[in-house]
Amino acid sequence: MKALRKFIDKQKPHFDLGGKFQKLKSAFDAVETLFYVPDKVTKTGSHIRDAVDMKRTMIVVFIALIPALLFGMWNIGYQHFLSHGEQPDQWTMFFYGFLEMLPIIIVSYGVGLGLEIVFAQIRNHEVNEGFFVSGLLIPMIVPPETPLWQIAIAVAFAVIFGKEVFGGTGMNIVNPALTARAFLFFAYPSDMSGEKVWISGLPDILPDTFSGATPLGNALVGNFDQMPTTYEMFIGIIPGSIGETSVLMILIGAIILLATGVANWRIMFSVFAGGYIMGLLFNLWGLNEYMQMDALNHLLLGGFAFGAVFMATDPVTGTQTKKGMYIYGFLIGIIAVLIRVFNPAYPEGMMLAILLMNVFAPLIDHYIIESNISKRLKRMKIAIKI
Amino acid sequence: MSAEIKEREPLFSAKNMRLIKNPINLNNPITVQVLGICSALAVTAKLMPAIVLSISVIVVMAVSNVVISLLRDGIPPRIRIIVQLVVIASLVILVDQVLKAFVYDVSKQLSVFVGLIITNCIIMGRLEAFAMSNKPWPAFLDGIGNALGYGIILIIIAFLRELLGSGTVLDIQVIPQWFYDFGYQNNGLMILPPMALITVGVIIWVQRYYSRELIEKN
Numbered sequence: 001m002k003a004l005r006k007f008i009d010k011q012k013p014h015f016d017l018g019g020k021f022q023k024l025k026s027a028f029d030a031v032e033t034l035f036y037v038p039d040k041v042t043k044t045g046s047h048i049r050d051a052v053d054m055k056r057t058m059i060v061v062f063i064a065l066i067p068a069l070l071f072g073m074w075n076i077g078y079q080h081f082l083s084h085g086e087q088p089d090q091w092t093m094f095f096y097g098f099l100e101m102l103p104i105i106i107v108s109y110g111v112g113l114g115l116e117i118v119f120a121q122i123r124n125h126e127v128n129e130g131f132f133v134s135g136l137l138i139p140m141i142v143p144p145e146t147p148l149w150q151i152a153i154a155v156a157f158a159v160i161f162g163k164e165v166f167g168g169t170g171m172n173i174v175n176p177a178l179t180a181r182a183f184l185f186f187a188y189p190s191d192m193s194g195e196k197v198w199i200s201g202l203p204d205i206l207p208d209t210f211s212g213a214t215p216l217g218n219a220l221v222g223n224f225d226q227m228p229t230t231y232e233m234f235i236g237i238i239p240g241s242i243g244e245t246s247v248l249m250i251l252i253g254a255i256i257l258l259a260t261g262v263a264n265w266r267i268m269f270s271v272f273a274g275g276y277i278m279g280l281l282f283n284l285w286g287l288n289e290y291m292q293m294d295a296l297n298h299l300l301l302g303g304f305a306f307g308a309v310f311m312a313t314d315p316v317t318g319t320q321t322k323k324g325m326y327i328y329g330f331l332i333g334i335i336a337v338l339i340r341v342f343n344p345a346y347p348e349g350m351m352l353a354i355l356l357m358n359v360f361a362p363l364i365d366h367y368i369i370e371s372n373i374s375k376r377l378k379r380m381k382i383a384i385k386i
Numbered sequence: 387m388s389a390e391i392k393e394r395e396p397l398f399s400a401k402n403m404r405l406i407k408n409p410i411n412l413n414n415p416i417t418v419q420v421l422g423i424c425s426a427l428a429v430t431a432k433l434m435p436a437i438v439l440s441i442s443v444i445v446v447m448a449v450s451n452v453v454i455s456l457l458r459d460g461i462p463p464r465i466r467i468i469v470q471l472v473v474i475a476s477l478v479i480l481v482d483q484v485l486k487a488f489v490y491d492v493s494k495q496l497s498v499f500v501g502l503i504i505t506n507c508i509i510m511g512r513l514e515a516f517a518m519s520n521k522p523w524p525a526f527l528d529g530i531g532n533a534l535g536y537g538i539i540l541i542i543i544a545f546l547r548e549l550l551g552s553g554t555v556l557d558i559q560v561i562p563q564w565f566y567d568f569g570y571q572n573n574g575l576m577i578l579p580p581m582a583l584i585t586v587g588v589i590i591w592v593q594r595y596y597s598r599e600l601i602e603k604n
Contacts, residue, residue, distance in 0.1 A: 183575060188571055188573070
């Protein structure tokens with residue numbers, strides 16, 4: 001460890017103003033603070049600094065994503081060999097998925113961090129840690145067959161138009177990872193939906209009783225006999241976007257996030273509650289088979305759980321007030337299920353629901369705060385009268 | 387008494403030329419005043435309709451500015467908006483008929499947006515702000531300048547959207563076939579109106595990068 005410190009200290013002068021690599025100072029800072037807590041001290045006024053800075057927060061989210069990521073890799077392999085009608089051992093499946101996944105992650109981080117460094121350098125900022133999580137989220141919410149160049153363009157779009165134009169991490173209105181997903185969905189619809197994209201290396205001739213469609217895709221066209229069992233959906237051995245299939249692994253991530261206090265339980269809880277209640281309402285209505293589907297299945301299908309745990313709880317784009325969190329989460333759940341059932345063009349409503357509520361979050365907060373102010377004013381007036 | 391004979395201003399004096407140049411860059415109706423956004427989003431999926439609409443707007447704007455400027459002393463202030471609308475509307479009908487006669491396909495693509503030139507905020511704005519209080523020649527230049535500023539932005543947006551969204555320019559395939567064979571795909575988002583808005587945003591970004599005086603001080 002000492003050797004590393006020494007090495008970093010030795011390199012430092014090169015990156016300071018006037019040094020050889022002063023253009024790369026922000027990149028150097030980013031690497032240094034990744035290994036060591038920054039030694040910067042506030043000079044004026046009294047401040048208390050928490051040891052948990054943004055970088056550590058982001059690492060907690062990163063760790064929470066790992067179970068779903070590893071399962072996603074295994075599932076890519078599992079689905080691939082299933083579609084070929086083969087049954088190799090677990091490690092072969094995992095390794096296949098790992099090799100499929102690796103380039104996607106590298107492209108996502110390479111493009112995203114590259115742009116972050118460029119922007120940080122132009123603006124004389126530090127490189128923000130924000131992309132650390134977004135860069136892993138993006139590969140996990142795309143189908144395994146997504147071409148790499150599309151991911152590169154989507155990441156660039158998300159970083160520039162989802163984040164940097166608003167002023168960088170902490171200023172963005174919409175979630176950058178979902179911006180990338182929405183960009184892909186609308187720009188290259190043929191690679192983002194349908195039956196061909198969810199399994200890597202899908203053969204031309206499929207074995208019997210196997211279709212490449214996701215459960216959501218099946219539900220949309222009414223193939224309810226092809227739906228997987230609740231158990232399969234919970235464990236996640238179904239085709240789908242890479243990290244989203246396994247509700248079990250996502251729940252492990254959720255426990256990590258909640259135990260460390262990084263994510264807020266109010267949003268998570270109310271998203272699930274909203275989705276479940278909307279599902280129950282549809283059950284009561286029961287016009288078609290989709291509406292009659294068990295409300296619990298809505299929470300297991302598609303990206304619902306992943307969105308609820310990792311996307312809706314984003315502290316930057318979500319609501320900040322406690323009451324606001326309930327409203328925000330609840331509406332996400334309701335709208336997601338509503339879009340799924342009613343809109344045949346969009347099999348999965350979670351992405352659109354979260355993006356929509358991201359836009360509304362400041363408004364919700366505003367009214368909660370306003371009502372609180374007027375309540376207090378009233379109380380004060382009564383106190384003065386007495 | 388030697389009365390000062392007011393020197394006639396040359397037709398293309400620096401002051402007059404500013405009427406044309408200013409709206410093209412520093413006072414652009416779309417990127418600086420943010421007017422006329424609706425048609426900029428609606429007709430820019432392809433380059434051809436955008437060009438035709440730009441030309442129509444240039445014609446309508448220049449002529450209506452001159453007409454209103456000629457009438458400006460005779461228009462009762464209380465009904466001036468109605469008079470302006472009548473002038474614009476008759477010109478738009480003329481343009482619409484000409485388009486239908488000579489470029490029927492494009493006119494069909496433009497559909498209601500030719501008619502909606504009447505409600506284009508830029509035209510009403512220039513009539514109200516400039517033509518009502520200026521002589522015909524400056525009013526004519528002002529009309530041309532503003533319509534050009536509008537048209538240029540429209541054409542830039544439409545060029546980018548058609549190139550990236552359909553791979554064509556003026557319906558001629560530009561992106562070579564081997565690109566597609568290699569796995570390239572047209573960007574479906576470029577066809578949708580939201581991307582036009584983002585393109586406008588990018589143009590504003592680039593413009594402000596080069597013209598620093600446009601950036602607001604806070």
